[in-house]
Amino acid sequence: MKENRRKFIKRSALGAMVGMTAFTSGSRGNVVEERRRQEEALDRILAEPVLRLDALKDPVWIETVELLRKGDNFICRVRSKAGAEGLSVSNNMQMKHLYPIFVNRIQPFFIGKDAREWEKLLEEVYVYQSNYKLQNLAFWVPLATLEFAILDLLGKLAGKSMGALLAETIYHPEIAVYQANNYRGKSAEASIDLIEKQVRETEARALKFKVGGRMSHNADFPPGRTEALIPLVRERFGPEMTIYADSNGSYTADEAIRIGKIMEEYAYDFYEEPVPFDWYEETKAVCDAVNIPVAGGEQEPSLHGFRWLIKEDALDIVQPDIFYFGGMVRSMKVAKMAALKGKPCTPHISGSGLGYLYMMHFVSAVANAGPYHEFKGFNNDIPLESPSSSLSSKGGKVTVPTGPGLGVTLDPKFVAEHRVVRG
Structure with missing residues (x-):
């Protein structure tokens, strides 16, 4: 694939999708003023309330x-x-x-x-x-x-649902999922068969797989797996499948750029955590050098850390984890900061419990949500009733539960x- 059309299409359409005005580069004489305006706008988001609680007139002690x-x-x-x-x-x-x-x-x-x-x-x-x-x-x-x-x-x-507490409009009553998996330690050939099995089961139209060795200082696991798997995934799923790759901070900046250039050849749709998560300058260097969107933020603990990553265009896609980052309120501030810069928010979802349900409510309220969101399978060990959603993936989409609060009832x-x- 000679051009990465998906990146250009997404970026040109994103401003309309988020419904907010993204900042654009001006003349040299306006650069300082523009940066000041950006910083003020980001700070206003950090100061603005998120929750919509007008219906609650009396204290809830x-x-x-x-x-x-x-x-x-x-x-x-x-x-x-x-x-x-x-x-x-x-x-x-x-x-x-x-x-x-x-x-x-x-x-x-x-x-x-x-x-x-x-x-x-x-x-x-x-x-x-x-x-x-x-x-x-x-x-x-x-x-x-x-x-x-x-x-x-x-x-x-x-x-109100959790999502309706976060935003006046429910933007996404259904969530299109990407199938996430982790088959590090297996060969490229064994990995691709397992990836395909999971994708077919959920009918997902997007997938994410692991590259590198996880915070491994450029070591692959096993050796040669990543470079064999990148073309193999595209070959197996064809040009219409949306494909994401996650390195979990496996690379130095130079090696991350080299691997990213291979992904470019096969029109990958984002490249997650190419370098260790707290390497801010190196993350920006990779983002500037590769021609596919760079995603990150699942390990970021700080609102001001996200502010820097967004302001400096060190990420194309922000990925707060609503558990790791302290909840939906803080994560919504990150999503709104990203929207001001024309960037989507595709939150990371940590495993176990009911993380997938909290993620869906959050995404339902995010105007600039990405097109697909992480799916690791449902937790069937926690008995609950959900009258408004089957909580199953049909045609690659899951309906967000409606009703007050979480919209489901745990078995008493x-x-x-x-x-x-x-x-």
Whole structure:
């Protein structure tokens, strides 16, 4: 494939898709002024409230915050003084290590607070007991767990879905999925057969596979797999399939650019985390050098870190993980900053629990959402009822549940089997 038409088509259409005015380069004399305007606009987004809670006229006093556990499954339950309840399921892969932070550093702060003031409370709990020193997954995963329970509570009281609490318009009542997989350690030939099997099962029209060796300083796993697999995936799925590749920070900048140039030949649609996630300058260098969109941000813990990556055009696509980044409110600010620069938001989804459901509600409210979103299969170990959605992929799309809060009901017997976690 001699030209990467998808990148040019996407970029030319993106401004219309996001419904916002992207900044464009001006003359040399206007560069300084334009950068100042961009910075002011980004800062306004960081300062603006996200949640739409006008329907809630009276305080929602938080009476209890509980973390419940059964084996390695964690449920957060919040109750108001008036008896309303919100539930969430955590990122269990992380919470089994992090629950003491929830119980000792987060839970006590919110007792007696008005849940409607969630955005102000986010700023305050960050400082409480010097929690900012824990910034990254250690702090943000437990806090996101609580936020999703709070949004479930507020959504039920307001009669709105989680997505409708985030935006006036539900932009995406259905989510088109891309099939994500990880077959590092297998040959290119073995990987492609497994990739195809998963894609056919979900009827997905997009896929993402792993390249490199994961934070491996240019080592492939096994050797030669990546360069054999890049053309093989395009050959197997044809020119119409949307194809993403994720290196998980496998490369130095020079090697990332070399691998990206191979992807260019086969019209790949984005290149995720080409270098280690905290190599900001190197990420920008790769983004400037390759002719396919560069995506990243799943490990980014800071709103101002995202501000820099967006302002400096170090990423073409932003990927906050709504668990790793501390919830939907903070992630929505990232999506809105990206929209100002004409960039899509394709959030990362971390595995286990009900992460896919929270991702769908978030994406439903994002005007500049990417065309496809991550799918790792549904968690059938958590019994729930969803009257408004089958929660299955049909024709490569999943319907976002409607109804108040999360829009699904966890089996009360399942919840009752969990026990309160003590400090």
